[in-house]
Amino acid sequence: MSELRSELRRDLRSGSARLLVVDDNKVNRLLLARSLELQGHSVASAENGRVALEMLRREGFDLVLLDMEMPEMDGFQVLEQLVNDRQLRDLPVIVTSSLEGIDNIARCIELGAEDYLTKPVNPVLLKARIGASLEKKWLRDQQKELVRRFATPEVAQDLQDSGFSLGGKLVRATVMFSDIRGFTSLAESQPPEETIELLNTYYALMFEAISGHGGVVTLMMGDGLMAVFGAPVPLPDHGASAVRAAQEMVELIDLFNLERDAAGKPSIRIGIGIASGEMVAGYTGTNQRATYTCIGDTVNLAARLETHTKVAQRLILIDQATRSALSERVTVEPLGVVPFKGKTTAVEVFSVDPGQKR
């Protein structure tokens, strides 16, 4: 992440980008390319929309300056193709045209153009618009990179499709909390590097199990994590998926413990709490730094269930709503009702046998 940030800063400072100028008229093409080169950018040009799309699909560009009236394939067609192209839809396009009529401008903006400049283009205005567009693009690229690191490709794509709008919506989903038992004393008994290495392996295993069953890790804190199943991408059997992920997490920790045992290291144990129901899910934060999260009673319950694994001496605890989403083949042991702090009514708690898969 830090490399990414320094790269961003360097790019913004130097202001240099790779631009494509699309115009069928040679005088216009030369003129625009010249002004952009004088602003320190590297510029390529295309004489119509078809050639431009070929170049865009072949090479990487940061921004396109697009004329509207061109033979073979005009600017509107280019915009239409770009908006339907997953690889290119976020590429900023500034329309440079002398097309008359506000409806043409509106159409360009509707088709996803970032901005509209009338020809002959004023160089000062051009510079300002390009600077603004590039900055937005780099922020978007940075967000995409962050999401890519913390979510499954499927979720990352969904977030990209739906945009990064902050704000929540009410969803039905399943939340999981998990942490390592007695981690603090374990961490105190070994060198710090070993603790970090242990955490890295632990997280790698947990991510594997969670994303393998369609979940998204939304929070990591010390040795604990929170994951959600069924948001932002709907998952038809989110309760059952979360339970399968939990079983796999326990299984992976068992395998990891065999390795640790062979190396003469103490084994680790995890506790997992799972609850299903309605919650508010969405992005919170600022446009520069946002995180996907879920809030609500269901989330609190999952956290309480996870804490309760210590008292109940069980590895995986679930609530009634999650239990009713499971097939008969999963062995579930009712543990009776437990009065949780902050809950007005006592909650029925069930333990899932970690060995029972599917």
Place this chain on the structure above:
Amino acid sequence: MSAPAASAIDRATFEALKQTTGDEFVLELVDTFLQEAPSMLDELRRALAAKDADKFRRTAHSLKSNSNTFGALTLGAMARELELGGMAKASEGGGQPLDALAQEYSRVAAALTELRNE
């Protein structure tokens, strides 16, 4: 500068172009325009004869934007009239507007050549 050049090209626009893009580049740009513009005029006549309204409008549009770039404001305004009025406008008086456009272009070409060699 002689009288035709003075009226065919808006000197302030032309100077601003030189200032922002460089003298040498403007020479290259003028040459490009002098090469391309005659074919644009031909293109307009061909489009009119072939009743290709789209091509006609597009060519008039390009000529307009190029003219304005160099400060050939009269030529630009005439091309704009053709772009907006289309082939109906061009056919007025037996194609008189295209002849007028060609005449104005001759004045612009002369003026640009003069400016180029200054």
